[in-house]
Amino acid sequence: MLYYLKIIVNTLQMLTLNGTLRINEFQQILYENQSIQIDKNVLETVEESFEFLKLFSENKIIYGVNTGFGPMAQYKIEDSERIQLQYNLIRSHASGTGNPIPPLYVKAAMLARLNTLCLGNSGVHKSVIELMVQLINKNITPIIYEHGGVGASGDLVQLAHLALVMIGEGEVMYHGEKQPTEYVFKKENLRPISIELREGLALMNGTSVMTGVGIVNAIFTRKLLNWMITASSAINEIVKAYDDHLSFELNQSKKHEGQRVIAKLMRAHLKDSTLIKKREHHLYNDVKNVDVFEDKVQEYYSLRCVPQILGPVLDTLNQVETILIEEVNSANDNPIVDVKNKNVYHGGNFHGDYVSLEMDKLKLVVTKTSMLAERQLNYLLNPNLNQILPPFVNLGKLGLNFGMQGVQFTATSTTAENQMLSNPMYVHSIPNNNDNQDIVSMGTNAALITKKVIENAFEVLAIELITIIQAIEYLDVKNEVSSKTKQMFDDIRAIVPAFKEDVVMYPYVNAVKDFIMKN
Incomplete structure (x- = not known):
């Protein structure tokens, strides 16, 4: 029987893996540094898979056990060379370049790889499971x-760097510093894995890096969305917008769940505000002799259409999370060991198209979120639009001081970069590997570009939030806004002081970005 991974908290506050791994368990392990252990039944499943493959492959040709790899699979490997074959694969493919992927994302990739190996479809020696658990628990x-990754056969190059560490070579991040693996293993009394059968290929042949990065992307996107709801609610509030565009009745008339949820969350945010207006109090009574209305009858789209804009973001994010978790809990190796049916199946479960497509979808909606933040920011900065604030929400002397003028350039530039980065990777396949990999997913690139788009969006939103609290300061309405907006005001004000004189802005933007990414 195969045991899927599930997180259960035991009396020792150790998370035991023995069922389905979900987003909230990733959060516990990645953000709360919760230690893990493997259920004994899972270890028995892994051992059973290993022993079966070892016996099954004795008189058969099994890819990656007694053959070369990729287009070199036509070459049979002698029994005496099988172990060296695995080391050769790991060392030759540890060829990644560019910037190191941050440890948070790498840890997520390790957890994703651990998960799929524990399903019992890979035939690995149990030392792989045991060492990976220790590395995760020790934050190595x-x-x-x-x-380096083209996304099929999975994340070969990136996962080769994981495999390299598993055999005691390469480099690791340890206590915030890059260290030789050999040194850290000696310091922590860790032993490299035992290469017994196909441990090199099993570690490398899968979608775990793109999926791990994708999981973290999804977690950050949900934070981004929550802050965007806060910002959108606050800006409607401080310009005294009408509330009927957020009404239950209007949004319920549209069938999309995301739109309904966003509107509901904004109504909850604004529940105790004294600034939001009722249309029936202003435009539905005593308007017979008015030719030109002093106040806008309807707000600009960036204020009025937030549920319709952020609704698709929420719906897409929910779908992305579903696909990613399905991938995390799937066997994405090749070949697949089936102990129950006493067979080994060759195919392409390593192909990353599912993740690649979801990452492209996610970066599209995140880019749209950054565009919404940029337009709301522009509305606040342009007195011809809002008609209640000074240019650039300048609290100083107009002409002499500049207020938020400088950071608008940053927001506009960063949003433009997001728009460019949102071109899809899913359809950017380039054949390689002597045309053995003749159509690939580029899923790793898709996930990493999405990571950049999300970070950019947080920068734009940080600038908008600073501007909102400056506007609240100018209008002197901090005691009239909703309690949720007041909490946001206090949180950001603790980082950024009210300023009339011009100040160097980049430390404040970075500090607010860091705060909202963590909360």
Whole structure:
């Protein structure tokens, strides 16, 4: 029987893996540094798979056990050379370049790889499971580089750097510093894995880096969305917008769940605000003798259409999370060991198209989120639009001081970069590997570019939030806004002081970005 991974908290506050791994368990392990252990039934499943493959492959040709790899699979490998074959694969493919992927994302990739190996479809020696658990618990993460993955056969190059560490070679991040693996293993009394059968290929042949990066992307996107709801609610509030565009009745008339949820969250945010207006109090009574209305009858789209804009973001994010978790809990190796049916199946479960497509979809909606933040920011900065604030929400002397003028350039530039980065990777397949890999997913690139788009979006939103609290300061309405907006005001004000004189802005933008990414 195959045991899927599930997280259960035992009395020792150790998370035991023995069922389905989900987003919230990733959060516990990645952000709360929760230690893990493997259920004994899972280890028995892994051992059973290993012993079966070892016996099954004695008189058969099994890819990656007694053959070369890729287009070199036509070459039979002698029994005496099988172990060396695995080492050769790991060392030759540890060829990534570019910037190192941050440890948080690498740890997520390790957890994703651990998960799939524990399903019992890979035939690995149990030492692989045992060492990876120790590395995760000790926050020892391999140095894995951004460049190198084409997304089929999975993340070969990036996962080769993980495998390199598993055999005691390469480099790791340890206590915030890059260290030789050999040194860290000696210091922590760790032993490299035992290469017994196909441990090199099993570690490398899968979608775990793109999926791990994708999981972290999804977690950050949900934070981004929550802050965008906060910002959108606050800006509607401070310009005293009408509330009917957020009404239950209007949004319920549209069938999309995301739109309904966003509107509901914004209504909850604004529940105790004294600034939001009721249309029936202003435009539905005593308007017979008015030719030109002093106040806008309807707000600009960036304020009025937030549920319709962020609704698709929420729906897409939910779908992305579903696909990623399905991938995490799938066997994405090749070949697949089936102990129950006493067979080994060759195919392409390593192909990353599912993840690649979801990452492209995610970066599209995140880019749209950054565009919404940029337009709301522009609305606040342009007095011809909002008609209640000074140019650039300048609290100083107009002409002498500049207020938020400088950071608008940053927001506009960063949003433009997101728009460019949102071109899809999913359809950018380039054949390689002597045309053995003649159509690939580019899923790793898709996930890493999405990571960049998300980070950019947080920068734009940080600038908008600073501008919102400056506007609240100018209008002197901090005691009239909703309690949720007041909490946001206090949180950001603790980082950024009210300023009339011009100040160097980049430390404040970076500090707010860091705060909202963590909260």
